[in-house]
Amino acid sequence: MSETIRKRNQDTKMVPVPSTSIIPERDIDKMPVLECKHLGIDFGGLTAVEDFNLIIGKTEIAGLIGPNGAGKTTVFNLLTKVYEPTRGSVMINGIDMHGMDTVDASRHGIARTFQNIRLFSNMTVEDNVRIGLHNQVRYGMLTGILRLPGYWKKEREQHEKAMELLSLFGMQDMGDMQAGSLPYGAQRRLEIVRALATNPSLLLLDEPAAGMNPHETQELMDNIIKIRDQFQIAVMLIEHDMNLVMGICEGICVLNYGKIIAKGTAEEIQRNPVVIEAYLGKQNQAEAAEAGKEAPKA
């Protein structure tokens, strides 16, 4: 199944848009979900991210790759306002994110998962998803304490929505389990479900396949495509597994030392000598070129 998926995404025709980014052709008439201009941040004297420019299409699956310490997660933290950027601007669905905090970022449609899983591990799987629904199904504190009719109605609505989201990953039977006791792969999936519950327009996945076996990774690839198709949202992912990145990402952005060194489709990135150098170093470049096309399979 994933073979066909790979093929389908390789067929996407990428077209250039103003600035240097590319987005899928199908998104060309729609407002891009994300637009970063000259984004940068310094920690003390250290520049962690510099001049980061990127546009992500409405339903694009984008990849953000680069060697360890390149600043990938920092970019996610900038987009979710964990850090305030030193320079540049971010637009989410055409709205300037200047002055927003993490909570605002979530309300404007950015959801994320974390590299080191951050679940509410003492709570049940269902409650984790319900917390994700916090701003979707709302009722007041007094309604909850006094158990007014609105409480029962909204609780049922939350339950149904949570189950529906869990069933995306076939987790509907795990609702009562403690989130922390789930196996690793299921925890990663639950984090994605929780992020989806916030009704995002851009889903940021930080190393979603880390620690997964090849079989689980294949499943994850299918699921990411499924999520994109079903919810019509954009996904941006950080990943070291090049099979996954090259398999499902339409536009790929390569980061090294906080700067974008290449942008393009999977094929372009695989052929790009600068990327190969960043991954393998100069000496190995010649050997790598000989070894074939699968160079950045770090």
Next chain:
Amino acid sequence: MNAKRKKLIYNSVTFGLVILTYVLCSVFYKDMSRALRGQLIPICCWIVMAVSLNLVVGISGELSLGHAGFMSIGAFTGIILSGWMQKGFLIEDETLRLVLAIVGGGLLAGIFGFLIGIPVLRLRGDYLAIVTLAFGEIIRNVLNCVYISVEEGGGLHFGFIQPNLPGTLLLNGPNGAVSVAKISTFLCGFILVMLALIVVLNLMNSRTGRAIMATRDNRIAAESVGINVTKYKMTAFVTAAALAGMAGALFGLNYSTLIPGKFKFDQSINVLVFVVMGGIGNTLGSVISATVLTILPEMLRDFADYRMLLYAVLLILMMLLTNTPVTRAFFGNIRGMLTRRGPQEHVEANRGTGKGGGAK
């Protein structure tokens, strides 16, 4: 057994136990010793204190060492309101005075909870703990300097550090409140306990409560799904402060004299001990431990010299028994056998709870 049924059973047991105890106490009221009878209302107060502190420490995950401060605000507000109504407006209806005093005490403590929460909730961990302790001490220190008197007709007079006021003194600085009308009743204590339980237990199973627990379990993840961490920590803090204020009003109106020195930081720590001994985050546990640990020192009166010593030893032993890896594994195995789950799995689960349930 699914999680929902578990919660339902837990809540039923909690409420059932409290109601049963109340009924038993009412039926056998005449057979109780004087000492025990005198303990009934304070026990209700300490239960409410423990349940409300549990909301802050166990459910929102912030270590507060100044809970007695809110209790004292409630206590003195309650005493002043009751005295004002009685001496100023000649209201003799004790129930009305008591209810208004409790509501007023809760309200003012809640307002102070909010004002104190603004700076406190910006801090983390041990720094937050020390600042709550500091606020508790400031409240006591300031109350030591406050003088309030009432004149017939309802005129109140306030004095700060200067004690010369006209009319009847309601609050006399470091000497506190004297000749307070003792109007607290056990029934009212029981209702207050039920109220605290309803608020806390229903809150925990609602959207607001889940948001509070989310901020405890993982602050960053909670923010990432759009939960305003400060708002929900504040909700828990203010709710707890208001409940503590109500308990304080009931407590204050149970004695004929009360000094601000009664609410020193060791009182806050005592309540924290109730919470920890009952199991952090466990409301039923808070109720039981507040009851047992209030009665225990009284029952040990025969060993007058040794009772606090024994209390201290018990406290340390309890902590050692429930928190070292060896004993934890032991209890985990027993519980595992009881619930027919794998023992190993249970140990793991326990460890998880231990980590997340803490104040860190």
Next chain:
Amino acid sequence: MIFLSNLVNGLSLGSIYAIIALGYTMVYGIAKMLNFAHGDVIMVGAYIAFCALQYWGMPPILALLAAMGLCTVLGITIEGLAYRPLRQATSLAVLITAIGMSYLLQNLAQLIWGANPKSFPPVMIQLPTLSLFGDRLKISGVTIVTILANIVIMILLTAFISRTKMGKAMRCVSEDRGAAELMGINVNRTISFTFAVGSALAAVAGILLCSAYPILMPTTGSMPGIKAFTAAVFGGIGSIPGAMIGGILLGVIEILGKAYISTELGDAIVFAVLIIVLLFRPTGLLGKPIREKV
């Protein structure tokens, strides 16, 4: 001139706070726990010195050494019996154990020495009062010794931490306990040692405190303990110079606040200053900022 005299008194009280705060801050830095019982070790130290002077007829120096020695043993015992088994437990469990230990020490003291206040003999420091500016500024011998003791302790401790092998081990354990253990540092011994040093300092502080304010009760250590703990937080808990600065500032603020603002509100002023400082520097004056990694 009255101001100067208040300032000197503040420095003296602050020095006592600083010495106690060192115990809190060292233990916090290395064992990552709030040792609530520290204030009560001060009280035990003072009682031991009291007995040594009053009943056993020891000279002051021997009484000091006896108090330091016994408190060291006490500190190591407390750590070994109550805190060591809880290395893996939550910080709250450790805190409650420490509170239990504090109750235990207070009640033991009450059993042994009774609840009635004892008046601490003034023989400890028999230095003459220093008169300056033609008798307008008087500095008592106790004050001078307290301030000097604080300076000496500070210098010795800093040298110890930065120059000796044990000091280096302490810094390592404080930085990363797991890594220190992998490097072959005996973590338990290092923590024990920290408690020993802290408790010995507590004994010194107890004697200085009771020489300045000669009323000795089982609860004598509790309020100075809390204040010193506040001082440690004020200066940035875990930092040794922070404890020193925090302690001295707190003492000065307390005395000046009592003198110029209100005697009744002295404690409230101290705690209010702590809150204000923490609002602007959430980890104290010299504390390292915490940044959670996402």
